[in-house]
Amino acid sequence: MPRLRSTALSLLAVALTTVFISRVVTVNATTAGLLFLLEILLIATAATLVESVIVSIAAALCFNVFFLPPIGRLTIADPQNWVALMAFLVAALVASKLSTGLRARQADMLEAQRNIERLYALSRSMLLASDTHEVRRLIINKLVELFGFSQVALFETAAGAFQRSTPDSIITDEMLRQTAVNGNVTYVASQRLSLVPITLGGTHLGCLGYVGPRLTDANLQALANTIALALAQSQAREAQTRADAVRKSEELKSILIDALAHDLKTPLTAIDTAADLLVRPQSLSEAQRSDLLAVIREEVDGLKRMLEEAIHLARLDANRLRLECRSLSVQQMAKQAIDSLGASVGSHRLVLAIPSGLPRVNVDPELLAQALKQLIDNAVKYSSPGSEIRVSAQEADGMVCISVTDHGPGLTPLEQARVFDKFYRGEHGRTGVQGTGMGLAIAREIVEAHGGSIRVESNPGLGSRFTISLLAEAQAGAGSASKSEPDRLPAAIGGSA
């Protein structure tokens, strides 16, 4: 309809020009031809190809009848007439072609820009969503609002959830599910219905269905990608939150219950049973009696140690730690730690590899020995009997590093990150190994109170190495080192803070 009108207007313009230049101001044929040509060019830039052709033929006819001799009659014999017609036609064609191309490109650019704006608005609104349900709701609302779709439906495979803009939609569950599975874009022209699979990196995330104007492939793909990213992101976020919550509560529960149940009840059971047997009137041999008494003794010792550790940790927690530092050689420190280990090393081979000539450290001997003992204890607990436990030391960048290396099961990166946490016990600790999960936490508290640091390196399956790093005393000779003691500690703590 609008095209018909604009064609009529163009023809009217040609007619008016003809009347004007033949009746009002008379011009010669050449000027008339040029005027017509100009008019055709102007019209062709704004009109379609068909319109331009019609207008150029009309202009050629007018030019022929009113300006070429014989005036007032249509002649087609003269080659001059043909030249004029051809000139007008070519001008119309070229101008129209150029301008339609330009106009199309401009429209495309506008459309693309609008699309980018809409996609940007869409993805920005996704940021506010808290869960996948919310994300789906937002996607649907925004598609209706921004793209003007009359119906929108979204299916998310992972959640098995369908969501629609209107309850009585022509987009069925079946259509959405099928498209999500087969991954093909479908367009039903009769219903103006598009079905687009939502995929990300080869994973089928779901399907979008909408009723509305058909989008170009590129725009459709961009839309699908935006939705895919939003869905994937919200899924990941949800999974993360869920896993975190479960892990936290589960871990805390199982750690505390296991630690308390196993580590208290097991020695109690042994003590209880042994005591019960001893008071029975049953005949027990002298050897049996003394063995039962030994069991009671050992288990009570174990319980006592555990209690001491717990109290110790509580004291460290409460920051009631008073350091009584003095200058100490690494050998002395290691010796003190090993002496306090007693029989618990069992059949492990304890190898000391501490070179002489290492700088001394200024520490609380008792506490540092305890920290080192915890590391060795830990190595004993988590590696098999007979395996080697190596205590080594070296100097690096003004620090003295003391390492305890075992050939136990090793720690996964996750375990490495948490191994110094209170009550944390690794995969292998959960089942069987005695301990409270307090030892390494104690070690860390002590080392950090000295301004030092503690770290673990591990190769799952091969073993672990725990390293304590302490600030070395200035290499001014053993004699002067002890004099400068009082100033050293604050400096050490300040250095690490």
Next chain:
Amino acid sequence: MNSGRILVVDDEPQLRRVMRTALTSNGYEVFDARSGEEALHVVRAESPDLILLDMNMPGMGGLAACAAIRGISDAGIIILSVRGSEQDKIAALDAGADDYMTKPYSLDELFARIRANLRRLPVLSESTPPIVVSDELTIDLSGRVAIVRGKPVRLTPKEFDLLQFLVSHPNKPVAHRKLLQTVWGPDYGDEVEYLRVFVSQLRKKIEPAPAKPRYIVTEPWVGYRFVMPAKVPVSS
């Protein structure tokens, strides 16, 4: 004096020593193992009558060990665990254990449970005829097997005792307490979850459709009843 061969499985050396003294001084022969893996070796080599199995062990762990032992032995299994939740008990029974005790336990209770788990319903003389329940199910009381659709089905001693007691009281509801006291022992009576697990295992073995039991039916709040189909007169 008692007799019986008992395997103690615990990773805690002190507990093994105490248990050894406790059991040997009561007349039992004792073996011990530090882990589930070691326990399997001992079970194969010594075929003990009863196994005291710690739940919380490094390596394969108590539950897996229990299931593995059940695969090769009919010996009674008592699980000893520091955990006492219903879930833990059912998991242990499902893995094939006959009984479950929470640490710390009293020695008297432990001995009572050991005696109960070593006890079997009296084996009937060989002349006792098999009970033909239906075309598909025959129970051979002297051979202690059930024959389902012509094939003998292996039942653990407790499962068989339970079946035998139910079959010998056909079409009558038997109370939970009665079943527990007969099959497990006089100290039992409240462990209804034991019956749930064992009846469900029995049903899986002898019922054509365990979800819709035909032979062992539940009497809600009371107990169980063995349905003996009326004998169809053989048409001539």
